Amino acid sequence: MNRRISLRYILFVICMFAALLPTLMVSSWVQHQVQQNETATVHEKHLLIARNLSTALARYANDTAAIFSSANQQISLEHFHNDLSPLLKEINLYALFEWQQGRGQRFFYGESTLSIFNSVPAQVQVAMEQARANKNQVYFSGVVVEGVPQPTIFLAVYQGQDRFLMGALGTQYLLESQSEVRFGELGHVAIFDQYGRVLAHPNEQWSIRAKDLSGLAPVVLMRDNNFGVSEFYSPALQADMIAGYAKVENTGWGIIVPQPLTELQAYSLKLQRYAFFVSLLCVFVVGVISWYLACMIVRPISQVVDTAQGISHGEMGKFVNPKRWFIPVEIAALIAKFNAMAGEVYTSRTLLEQRVKQRTAALSKEVAVRKKAEEQVWQQANFDPLTGLPNRRMLNRLLSDALATRLETERVSLMLLDLDQFKGINDTLGHDMGDMLLQIAAQRIQHCILQGEHVARLGGDEFIILLKESGDGSRVAELGEAVLKTLSTPFQLGIERVYISTSIGVAFSPNDGEKIDDLLKHADQAMYVAKQEGRNRLSYFTASLQEQAQVRRLLANDLRQAVAKKQLHLHYQPIVDLNTGELLKAEVLVRWLHPSQGWISPSDFIHVAEETGVVVEIGNWVFSTAVAQLKAWKERGLSPIQLSINTSPKQYYEAECDVNQWLNELSEAGLSSADVVMEITEGLLMENSPVVNEKLLAFSKAGVEVALDDFGTGYSSLAYLQKFDIEYLKIDRMFIHNLEQDGDDLIVCKAIVVMAHKLGIHVIAEGIETEHQANLLREAGCDFAQGYWFAKPLPHDEFELMLSESSACLLPQKR
Structure with missing residues (x-):
């Protein structure tokens, strides 16, 4: 079954969809453009911060290396002068000492009792090997946190004879430089050594322990690129980040300037909320306008529908009267045409009612004629038109009822009558005389039966008497004798006086069969015997007759082969x-x-x-x-x-x-x-x-x-x-x-x-x-x-x- 929807809702939905679709498309496009522009600006900003800070740290490293080289020259030419101490302290170099393999360390600056390290860390060894390869060149080691009082970067320069001048550089300057840069809520700067270990980070523990973040995407990218922008996931903040990165020349240090993407998208989210509220406002405005337009179109149509429904229920003379001051031209034309049609319907209805009254009277007569015709059809279908007796069809119904309602003490008797000499009379005197003979014979047979007994004509010159009886079957014998007697009486057919007789075959149910066809067949076999025995007599079906019929059937089967077998x-x-x-x-x-x-x-x-x-x-x-x-x-x-x-x-x-x-x-x-x-x-x-x-x-x-x-x-x-x-x-x-x-x-x-x-x-x-x-x-x-x-x-x-x-x-x- 098709689901029906009101036109009002269909128009409302169409108007809403037509109005909101462009709004949503424009809003989405604007938001996309803003987000793209904002991302480009952030990339540029973060890369600029990283490169500027890289430049500042490069100058700091160069200055530190220059001061350290001056101290090395001074020590090489004469002894260390304390006038360099303020300068060393200013650059956060808290210890200066000479280190020689097997002889340990000799301090020039800082407390002589301070033990920097008992064994040389691997990252310091790398710097010392680089210095050995390039004499008088200053190299920075990776950050060291084990065996030192604070995270330390060691400066190394080779003096010859396995002696190295070493400087312990604290990371205070790097921390101060990192802490000075803040943007947004979580935007910050992080500085790493050449091995990807933290030198300075907002997370103080990471700085103290020199946390290894060598697997971080920007750190990995800095191995091959001097600067750039990357997106990655921050384990510290558990958020997706965007970061500008840059290398610090001559040190291997790296700088990243990360910021959560959510902060960068704040503006676009704000714009999205604004667009959402604007869209809601548009929905409301468009909905009101759409609903008004839908009602303006649908309400007159609903009035037409209601009026049409009233007319269909017999409320003639109703018309559509719209009450709105504004109606679309097409709707107004529809109402005018409908009112004109309603007027024609009213007129036609009035004329039709008059005709119906006239036709009803005529139909009453037709119904009576048809009923009579149906009765005639039923009569013709169930009764013989010549004799007025039930025909074979009605006989089957009567016999079925008799068999179905038979009591155990009763038996159904079927008497088959065949008029002897009828064919000769019909041929010699004509069919009209033959029909008259059949009619008189039918009347005589009917006079012999009692109430509850039936006579039917099978066709031709054959009749059937159907009755129920209890006891020894004397009624069948009595009725058969009466029929034989009455039919042997002369028949006056016009001026002709003719004589006939009848042969009667009788079969009983249930003795001789319980099916209609069996009873008719057995009665016919018995009637055939009556004819063979000289006619004008009654014969009962017996098992021997069935045997004779069986013999005839076998004989017929053999006879079919007699010619072929030359018999x-x-x-x-x-x-x-x-x-x-x-x-x-x-x-x-x-x-x-x-x-x-x-x-x-x-x-x-x-x-x-x-x-x-x-x-x-x-x-x-x-x-x-x-x-x-x-x-x-x-x-x-x-x-x-x-x-x-x-x-x-x-x-x-x-x-x-x-x-x-x-x-x-x-x-x-x-x-x-x-x-x-x-x-x-x-x-x-x-x-x-x-x-x-x-x-x-x-x-x-x-x-x-x-x-x-x-x-x-x-x-x-x-x-x-x-x-x-x-x-x-x-x-x-x-x-x-x-x-x-x-x-x-x-x-x-x-x-x-x-x-x-x-x-x-x-x-x-x-x-x-x-x-x-x-x-x-x-x-x-x-x-x-x-x-x-x-x-x-x-x-x-x-x-x-x-x-x-x-x-x-x-x-x-x-x-």
Whole structure:
């Protein structure tokens, strides 16, 4: 979240920064310049003091050396005269004596009992050696404090024969010269001998002990330079110092004039404090002015903000009225524009309120319409629009609630209803009549249920009854019987009176499953059994049904590999001319030799192939194998035969089923379109699918004949027989099985034959098993027949033998 800061504070800070930055920069620059100038002045001053004092001490040393030389000459020529004593005393020479190696010392001046030293100090020895090297030249030794009554500098001159004239010079003059120079609080003068030992220093103890300060920076620098300025740290004062230094000619002495840096910076510090106070004053003045300017700018803006906030809270008619006599032009323009806008907002608000009142009334109507539409959407999403029953979605919710709230003593019952014969009625009478049938059926089922029981439509002609019950399940049996009875009652659809039945499958929870999908699946399996057992009945799900479903699943898995493993075989059943007995045709039938179950009938695996989609692959294999076999027979010169190839309706809906490919195979094999007949079921015609129609018309255009199998069991329209150029009708075996003279089945067969011949269609009777049946059909005018009376389906080698033996006629015989 961004942090918000008042404009007043922002302007104040900007003004303060803009005013103080130049002030601080100028103040810093001035202070720097002053400090640089002051440092240069101090350097010059301290160097001047050091050099002046060096000059004075040089004159003193020269005078002392001259007097000492005079005394040496006087002693050398004659004896020492006391008239030199005042002069020696004046220059602080407190003893004058002659020193000779092995003989000791002989005083000329000072008390003869005074022992200057018992052994010659090293610094005196250096001076004596220098004097020996330069006879009659006076040399000054380093300061000596051991064995002497006071810090002493010895003067030495060589007289010859290992005799030296020695003078003991006190440092009083040096101390007095040092004490006369004072500046500042801690500024002073320090004098050192040629070895860096103190000769004169404000610290009296250092002077008495001749403290060694040979490591001090100025003392070190004097070894190579005669004069200069240096900065160093003073151990005595424990402070950083600046010092001018200079050598004293002909003596090796050094002078430093040190002063603490803090004293030198006093002026700059004073100037810094002055600048600080000036800066504080500037801060105060600038702060007052900045705050005033910020308030002058921000306050009108704050009034605009407050007024805008009031307007946003509904306080219309408020305007900004600044009370200051001076307002910046830009702020005044902002206030004028804001007031104009506030006036427009007030006007717009008034108009908007009027419109809102009008719109509110309209919205009330829209809300009512939308609510009704939402209710309709919910109704459509959860209820079947045709029957008004709950749909699959609502059923899932009802079933979930029932399973979740089931007591331990209760069980949830799911009854799946499928209307028998509905498809035929829907196809023959039209979808409007089919919808009316579904509506009446839904009403009848609803009249059978009690409170707390539910009916739902799954889709198509399937319904679901959902109920809870306790005990032995008698309610399900009672309800199932009531539904079977009410749906077997005739339905009056306009002027049509139709009959249907229903097949019911029942599954219970928790016995048959506790999931919705499991219950629906098991109820569907039970309903499938009810249809297989003759329809119009109720079937309960059992474990054996699950086992049968498992068997079908395993069978489907094996069937997927049957073509690749060459387990499928073709059998051929002869079709003879009923009038001549001549073998003209044969129906191609597929058989499955399972590696473990042996021969499996098509009735046991074709429906599995259709469910799994393998039927397309099987159908392509059957066609290709039959065409190849027919080609082989022709090449061997066997009797001409026309093969009728069975096809499944499922094949024609799949893209993998390419009719043109079949026709190409036929042409590549050197066969004509008259060599094969494609058998279809009448249900395929009733679907009226563009895809199916296109494939069937392709047969017609290519000259391939089409036979309609199992005719009479469905509800085909005669219009389809003409539309698709059907050449053959095959009467289903259900009409042949009980065929008797003057029986109903014979009447139906005769009617089919007459109707077909009027349309130019040949008739083939299936399932003839007796000579009597063959004679009746011949008398009825049936063209062709097939059945066990003539021959059973034969493997290709046996059928090939039959072709070679009976090239003209196949006499009827029981097989």
